Amino acid sequence: MEMPDIIEPVSGGGGVPDAVLTAENLTYSYRAREGELPPRVLDGIDMDVGRGAFVAVLGHNGSGKSTLAKHFNAVLLPVGGRVLVEGMDTSDERLTLDIRRAVGMVFQNPDNQIVASVVEEDVAFAPENLGCPSEDIRRRVDEALRVVGMSEYGGHSPHLLSGGQKQRVAIAGVLAMEPKCIVFDEPTAMLDPRGRGSVIRIIRRLCGELGVTVVLITHHMDEAIGADRLIVMSDGRIVMDGTPREIFSRPDALAAYGLDTPETVSLLRGLREDGFDVPLDALTVDECADAILSALAVRPA
Amino acid sequence: MLRDVTIGQYFPGGTPIHRLDPRTKLVWTVIFITALFMARGALSYALMLCVLAGCVFASRVSARALMGSIKPMLIIICITAILNVFFTRGEVIARLWVISVTREGLISAAYMASRLVMLISGTFLLTYTTSPIALTDGIESLLGPLKKIRLPVHELAMMMSIALRFIPTLIEETDKIMSAQKARGADFETGGLIKRAKALLPILIPLFISAFRRADELAVAMESRCYHGGEGRTRMKKLRMTSRDCAALALGAALPALIVVTNMLSGA
Numbered sequence: 001m002e003m004p005d006i007i008e009p010v011s012g013g014g015g016v017p018d019a020v021l022t023a024e025n026l027t028y029s030y031r032a033r034e035g036e037l038p039p040r041v042l043d044g045i046d047m048d049v050g051r052g053a054f055v056a057v058l059g060h061n062g063s064g065k066s067t068l069a070k071h072f073n074a075v076l077l078p079v080g081g082r083v084l085v086e087g088m089d090t091s092d093e094r095l096t097l098d099i100r101r102a103v104g105m106v107f108q109n110p111d112n113q114i115v116a117s118v119v120e121e122d123v124a125f126a127p128e129n130l131g132c133p134s135e136d137i138r139r140r141v142d143e144a145l146r147v148v149g150m151s152e153y154g155g156h157s158p159h160l161l162s163g164g165q166k167q168r169v170a171i172a173g174v175l176a177m178e179p180k181c182i183v184f185d186e187p188t189a190m191l192d193p194r195g196r197g198s199v200i201r202i203i204r205r206l207c208g209e210l211g212v213t214v215v216l217i218t219h220h221m222d223e224a225i226g227a228d229r230l231i232v233m234s235d236g237r238i239v240m241d242g243t244p245r246e247i248f249s250r251p252d253a254l255a256a257y258g259l260d261t262p263e264t265v266s267l268l269r270g271l272r273e274d275g276f277d278v279p280l281d282a283l284t285v286d287e288c289a290d291a292i293l294s295a296l297a298v299r300p301a
Numbered sequence: 302m303l304r305d306v307t308i309g310q311y312f313p314g315g316t317p318i319h320r321l322d323p324r325t326k327l328v329w330t331v332i333f334i335t336a337l338f339m340a341r342g343a344l345s346y347a348l349m350l351c352v353l354a355g356c357v358f359a360s361r362v363s364a365r366a367l368m369g370s371i372k373p374m375l376i377i378i379c380i381t382a383i384l385n386v387f388f389t390r391g392e393v394i395a396r397l398w399v400i401s402v403t404r405e406g407l408i409s410a411a412y413m414a415s416r417l418v419m420l421i422s423g424t425f426l427l428t429y430t431t432s433p434i435a436l437t438d439g440i441e442s443l444l445g446p447l448k449k450i451r452l453p454v455h456e457l458a459m460m461m462s463i464a465l466r467f468i469p470t471l472i473e474e475t476d477k478i479m480s481a482q483k484a485r486g487a488d489f490e491t492g493g494l495i496k497r498a499k500a501l502l503p504i505l506i507p508l509f510i511s512a513f514r515r516a517d518e519l520a521v522a523m524e525s526r527c528y529h530g531g532e533g534r535t536r537m538k539k540l541r542m543t544s545r546d547c548a549a550l551a552l553g554a555a556l557p558a559l560i561v562v563t564n565m566l567s568g569a
Binding site for chain 1: 313466
């Protein structure tokens, strides 16, 4: 006689305990033309994101990483399998609003996600939708603008801001919902290097200081260095999953999926091929500099 | 060249006019326009001009900005004035072949032109001193009663504020597309009307495609920020009528009455 090993809780939470996001055998395909088999954009994704984690999802164009991101706040619904947000099934329409409140999303193009023509009104958009009282909205807006360092731009018009500033406003707009988790869908793809830097610094701070769970979809390897965990996607599947050190120490595997290693790792590899005894897992610029200095010190004259 | 477009532009400020409730300003604008069409005779026009000048002065909107708003309408104003000059019957003061210029025609042209100029300046003063958001909030609140007859008031207000938000973005984009097409040898400046209109096609098509893409992305972004229509939505800045607004509305109510009086005085 068969007995179920695990009794599922009524609230529906599966996977790892205390996971904010869970995908179980998630499959997705866009509608295909008649007679053709629909191509699978996501093909059996299983993953969990723990509370307070900073997870970066890497993949070349068309790997399905953005499609995956859109599943985490019910913008897209799974064709097969299921996605749980704080134990809530995204397919349940009654929960959609609660899910979107728990998981905010920042998109690639800052221009296309700013609704209002004044910065603080835009930041207020989400709490207004949630029906917060106006003093509470004021507090949330001031706080969110402070976190992204845009307090003095509250009364400005968004179209006069730089790309990086616009994206910071967009982040503030999501922060004002006070979400538990924020999914960033290639937030720096349209920014110049300075704007990129400021946005990435804010993302790190959100995770480090405010305890927000962060999922960062990106194809810039350098941005992924600061993450706790990297997930590499290719053809709609998860092909690598581990810490940045583990993943970036396998440059050949990464290259097979169309990805580079960060500049620091490429430099260290080059040095190693030339006979220097340097480690390959010094990822940040500072670590890399230290590693090279100590290798130079050890090297016989 | 497209950057000169001032429609829907807002000049932030803290003047008494800026601080009025948008509903007051909307009602005032409607009253002003009504009074403008009621006005007959020099005295009434002088009164309207004084009111307008007073508002402009109080709002500290620069004369240049106001001129900028009239510039695109200049052709319409001129055509209206010219038609008035030629097609008003009365005492003929000059004659050229079949066209005759009458004294009444000149007077009515002058009135018509100044009426249009004041009409445009007055409405632009509203947008110059009221943020688009306050403006749409005001419209939504004023039209609120129409929700009862199932008019989608909130949706209309939202559409308006998004349209205003995207005007500068789309203008920037048009500039970019024009530069790109010029770089490939497109010619927008020469040729007749039809040729120029045809030359605009390679601008409009990419612009439309990109506008649709933007609309799609914006809709997703709005939904992921929990937008679900006007139901249960609150506002950060609630509209509040103050004693200042009441005073302004009382003055507004007095304006048509004054115009009736000045009409009678100058009509006599």
